[in-house]
Amino acid sequence: MxxxxxxxxxxxxxxxxxxxxxxxxxxxxxxxxxxxxxxxxxxxxxxxxxxxxxxxxxxxxxxxxxxxxxxxxxxxxxxxxxxxxxxxxxxxxxxxxxxxxxxxxxxxxxxxxxxxxxxxxxxxxxxxxxxxxxxxxxxxxxxxxxxxxxxxxxxxxxxxxxxxxxxFASNGYTEKVYVKDSQRLEKVYQYVLTNLSREIHLDEVAEIAHLGVSPFCRFFKKRMHKTFSQFLNEVRVGYACKLLIENKLSISEVTYSCGYNSQTNFNRQFKKIKGINPKAYQKMYLDN
Incomplete structure (x- = not known):
């Protein structure tokens, strides 16, 4: 578009x-x-x-x-x-x-x-x-x-x-996040953005935050009011929306660019967050 x-x-x-x-x-x-x-x-x-x-x-x-x-x-x-x-x-x-x-x-x-x-x-x-x-x-x-x-x-x-x-827009779309008073969360978010196209493991993110896995999960949910897994999917889907709107890649290429190894999982997570599937979402933007 x-x-x-x-x-x-x-x-x-x-x-x-x-x-x-x-x-x-x-x-x-x-x-x-x-x-x-x-x-x-x-x-x-x-x-x-x-x-x-x-x-x-x-x-x-x-x-x-x-x-x-x-x-x-x-x-x-x-x-x-x-x-x-x-x-x-x-x-x-x-x-x-x-x-x-x-x-x-x-x-x-x-x-x-x-x-x-x-x-x-x-x-x-x-x-x-x-x-x-x-x-x-x-x-x-x-x-x-x-x-x-x-x-x-x-x-x-x-x-x-x-x-x-x-x-309105998700953090994955804007590539910016407003996190008040937390350099630790800012480092985690930047790490996620840098490595979005590959699988990201919880232990490596916890290490970025200088915490063990369990303390990190508690810390993250308390500050962000969602689990790290939920956050990661929201960022991936937000970035996918940006790519779909730009209309330069196929949906399959968008899937792997956002770190999903399965088209089925990508479609499921996308619909869970956006309410419609990726193809319908892209059509809605392009039609307008």
Missing amino acids: KILQKKITPSNKSFSVYKNTKPYLDESWHLHQELELIYIIEGTGTCFIGDNVHEFASGELALIGSNMPHLWRNSEDYHKNINLKAEVIVLHFTEDFLGKEFFEKNEMVLIKNLISRANNGIAFLDDKLKAYVSSELERLIPLTGFKSIQCMLNILDALASTKDVKE
Whole structure:
């Protein structure tokens, strides 16, 4: 699948914010350097973010990280019914829109973590938060100068302070993981990515973490809320999704590139995690 590299039109601000009303959203599969915060005022349809596919509706609030492929597309009803409309507010900004060192300050740690987590794409679920952010985005549109920066930081602070979120793309797709306060887990994750195309044994991963096998299993499940085996399959399937979307390898080649020695096992794990088989998943993306 071809991904369009978009350039966000520069404005006289350090960021871009606008409201868009049109008969329907029908974007191409694209990415851009800027992070994207989008609020769906009105509209329903299908959203693709990385290897995630979901139905969106009015009231959805999402933050999409830098260079994460995505598209928003309204259902066919919007193309046929002139009484329907799509309305969104979109905010684009780069990670360093206030300078390269601004978010390195201790006071900015929550927002810095938010930007890191956005690599996978984040959906915000709290209704009170969504109501606050949507009104602040409306207020932000005409603001200039210091007040615009102040409003922007208020929005980011509110987003960074909530825990009621879910991630869109899987870690295997993004090749990045947000692991708070754990160099040990970071080393394990990088080891998994480096060796994804071959069989990975539990004892070698435990050694990377400088733990015995049983202590490592307990440590990993406590921190990640899943077993290492579950995590490994999620990463493998996430990477498989990326390869399937790119459509450069056959499904058989994807299977072995992701470390599975059996097509049957690959299909079973893929369907368990994604809900459909690899061929149907690839067709869904290519058709859109």
